[in-house]
Amino acid sequence: MPSAPLLTEFAQQLHCLGLDVRQNIPLSELTRFQLGGAADLVAETAEESVFVRAVRAVRSMGVPWLALGGGTNLIASSAGFRGVILRYRGARIELGERYVHVESGAELQSLVDFTIANGLAGLHTMTRIPGWVGGAIYGNAGAYGHSIESCIEGVRFFDGRVLRGLDRRGCEFAYRDSIFKRNKDWIILSAVLSLPPGDAEAMRRRAEEIRSLRDAKYPPTMRCAGSIFKNLLVAGLPKELMLSLPPGVVVEGKLPAGWLLEQVGAKGMRRGGIQVAGYHANTVYNDGGGSPEELYALIGELKQRVRERFGLLLEEEVQYVGF
Numbered sequence: 270m271p272s273a274p275l276l277t278e279f280a281q282q283l284h285c286l287g288l289d290v291r292q293n294i295p296l297s298e299l300t301r302f303q304l305g306g307a308a309d310l311v312a313e314t315a316e317e318s319v320f321v322r323a324v325r326a327v328r329s330m331g332v333p334w335l336a337l338g339g340g341t342n343l344i345a346s347s348a349g350f351r352g353v354i355l356r357y358r359g360a361r362i363e364l365g366e367r368y369v370h371v372e373s374g375a376e377l378q379s380l381v382d383f384t385i386a387n388g389l390a391g392l393h394t395m396t397r398i399p400g401w402v403g404g405a406i407y408g409n410a411g412a413y414g415h416s417i418e419s420c421i422e423g424v425r426f427f428d429g430r431v432l433r434g435l436d437r438r439g440c441e442f443a444y445r446d447s448i449f450k451r452n453k454d455w456i457i458l459s460a461v462l463s464l465p466p467g468d469a470e471a472m473r474r475r476a477e478e479i480r481s482l483r484d485a486k487y488p489p490t491m492r493c494a495g496s497i498f499k500n501l502l503v504a505g506l507p508k509e510l511m512l513s514l515p516p517g518v519v520v521e522g523k524l525p526a527g528w529l530l531e532q533v534g535a536k537g538m539r540r541g542g543i544q545v546a547g548y549h550a551n552t553v554y555n556d557g558g559g560s561p562e563e564l565y566a567l568i569g570e571l572k573q574r575v576r577e578r579f580g581l582l583l584e585e586e587v588q589y590v591g592f
């Protein structure tokens with residue numbers, strides 16, 4: 270990262286391009302865990318052409334950068350981020366003749382509400398998944414048996430040189446995975462969705478049920494990232510383990526990480542101000558006094574316990590910055 274005067278000059282350059290630029294911003298302010306040291310610069314705009322020019326400028330300077338959305342699936346270290354956090358805030362949601370067009374800076378909940386209001390089915394079970402649409406596509410977010418991939422027709426992104434598009438197949442979606450996770454220098458800008466018609470009233474009722482369930486599990490002020498670990502696809506698990514599982518443990522072809530964690534006594538575990546929820550072993554939260562390093566250490570301990578007891582490696586769903 271450039272020296273302080275160069276940083277200021279660079280901030281001015283980005284500002285001249287039309288971005289809102291802030292210096293020395295704690296990542297604790299931008300992440301739901303409310304943890305993490307300062308990022309040198311945070312640059313944001315809702316204009317796609319301005320954003321693309323900024324990414325080009327950042328890349329040509331050789332400055333490290335990171336795309337950030339709502340910060341709901343991210344753990345940032347105390348060291349923060351030496352470089353530029355880029356946030357594309359374009360948030361338009363439009364209904365065309367056949368498709369819904371959405372920009373990646375839209376809140377996922379706004380998109381969910383929009384589709385329900387327009388009687389379009391497929392996203393209503395994703396009620397109360399926080400974050401922005403870009404982050405949801407990146408991690409193929411989903412809940413209650415549906416993931417965002419099922420309604421994606423195409424995704425438009427900037428690969429650092431040119432604007433490109435991929436259809437659903439090209440996005441290589443899998444459980445909490447997409448091609449974007451493997452190409453971290455691609456930035457998702459917008460998507461085209463195709464959703465079949467549905468009964469708006471029935472979807473609204475279901476969404477309300479889900480909202481109550483989720484608000485009980487993740488109170489809106491909880492400093493967390495939802496599930497820390499991915500569930501395990503049973504297709505890849507050893508036969509002996511599968512035979513030893515009590516009935517009903519496997520859900521939708523997956524062995525819940527929460528069940529494995531519960532078996533190793535994770536519920537209620539604590540490291541400083543970081544705690545595993547007493548009611549769900551895959552929910553880890555900051556009680557307000559935690560540090561990123563405590564969180565990192567607790568996650569490591571949980572993985573180790575599961576590895577020792579079951580010989581399985583849990584994989585984080587949450588993403589790290591600066592560790």
Ligand SMILES: Cc1cc2nc3c(=O)[nH]c(=O)nc-3n(C[C@H](O)[C@H](O)[C@H](O)COP(=O)(O)OP(=O)(O)OC[C@H]3O[C@@H](n4cnc5c(N)ncnc54)[C@H](O)[C@@H]3O)c2cc1C
Nearest residue numbers: 338339340341342400401403404405410411457487494495
């Ligand atoms: C209370 C709670 C409940 C949750 N429940 C669920 C759930 O049920 N199901 C589920 O799937 N998830 C869940 N999550 C996790 C999280 O909400 C989702 O993963 C969400 O989609 C992340 O979006 P975000 O904008 O916050 O991403 P961020 O946290 O900002 O970023 C996550 C990753 O995506 C990358 N990224 C973000 N935007 C872009 C972009 N435009 N282009 C390229 N890369 C980008 C970032 O670099 C980072 O690596 C939950 C989180 C919380 C806090």
